[in-house]
Amino acid sequence: MPQGKPEVVPQDGLTTRQRRNRPLLAVHTGEMKGKSTAAFGMALRAWNQGWSIGVFQFVKSAKWRVGEEAAFRALGKLHEDTGQGGPVEWHKMGEGWSWARKPGSEEDHAAGAREGWAEIKRRLAAETHDFYVLDEFSYLFKWGWLEPADVVSALVSRPGHQHVVITGRYAPPELIEAADLVTEMTKVKHPMDAGQKGQRGIEW
Numbered sequence: 001m002p003q004g005k006p007e008v009v010p011q012d013g014l015t016t017r018q019r020r021n022r023p024l025l026a027v028h029t030g031e032m033k034g035k036s037t038a039a040f041g042m043a044l045r046a047w048n049q050g051w052s053i054g055v056f057q058f059v060k061s062a063k064w065r066v067g068e069e070a071a072f073r074a075l076g077k078l079h080e081d082t083g084q085g086g087p088v089e090w091h092k093m094g095e096g097w098s099w100a101r102k103p104g105s106e107e108d109h110a111a112g113a114r115e116g117w118a119e120i121k122r123r124l125a126a127e128t129h130d131f132y133v134l135d136e137f138s139y140l141f142k143w144g145w146l147e148p149a150d151v152v153s154a155l156v157s158r159p160g161h162q163h164v165v166i167t168g169r170y171a172p173p174e175l176i177e178a179a180d181l182v183t184e185m186t187k188v189k190h191p192m193d194a195g196q197k198g199q200r201g202i203e204w
Contacts, residue, residue, distance in 0.1 A: 023161050025178060029138060029171035030185035033203075038183065039133045039165040040068045046163065047075055047085045051130035055090045056120055058113065059136035059168070066204050086130070093119075110145040117146055127160040138168030138175070148174040 014022070026042070028035035043053050055072065069090050076088030093116030117140070123129060140146040152174050155164060166175065176182050198204070 021161070022180075023158070024163050024180045025155055026163070026165040026181040026183075027138070027171050027175055027179040028165065028167045028183050028185065029169060029176075030183075031169060032185035032187040032190070034185050035167040035169075035183075036068070036133075036135050039135065039167050040072075042163075042165055043072070043131055043133050046131035047072075047079075047088065049086070051086045052128070053086055053088045053131050053133075054123065054129035055088070055133045055135065056093050056116065056137075057091065057133075057135040058093045058116065059139050067201070089129070091116075091119075110143070113140050113145045117151065121154050124154060124158045124162060124164075127162060130162060132162065132164045134164065134166045136168040137166045138171040141172045141175070142170040148172045151175070152178045 010019075012019070026039075028038050043055070047053055053072065053076075055069075057069075072088050072090055075085055076090075079085045079087050093113070120132070120134065124132075141148055141151075156178055158164070166179075171182075192198075
């Protein structure tokens with residue numbers, strides 16, 4: 001797309017303005033780091049437009065306090081105090097299933113994941129937010145905790161002007177097919193290849 005212009009204009013009956021403002025479903029998948037980082041970068045742009053931001057973080061431990069969470073909570077407070085930007089909600093939807101062993105069976109965790117998705121569906125139906133980040137959400141398909149058909153149906157039929165970005169490895173084909181924007185993060189080099197561990201300010 002040279003200079004941000006599409007090479008082909010679809011015959012979909014929409015005006016340029018309507019097409020430009022169409023709500024998007026984006027998927028960031030692949031083996032390499034950067035999927036969530038890219039999603040939060042998009043959320044920053046959305047916040048700057050005054051949009052309501054809803055972050056729903058799956059998989060990562062509820063005890064973790066990642067840098068993005070602190071930053072977005074500060075931006076939410078700034079909106080409350082000054083009206084600048086948009087409102088922000090940040091929710092931990094589980095107990096960090098892939099990183100920490102928590103009490104309870106796999107079915108307990110699966111039930112928690114389904115409950116989290118049910119809450120997101122309710123918010124989509126109510127048009128609660130303008131921009132959703134479903135962070136590490138695609139793992140739930142890999143583990144068989146959610147059915148892709150149910151999720152895709154709800155996302156495709158969501159009302160209003162709601163953008164959704166889903167991150168995580170193993171995005172299923174059904175989700176990729178339904179998405180408007182799909183990015184796959186592919187590793188070329190990583191510090192861990194040379195034995196370096198994650199570090200403050202880079203990984204969290």
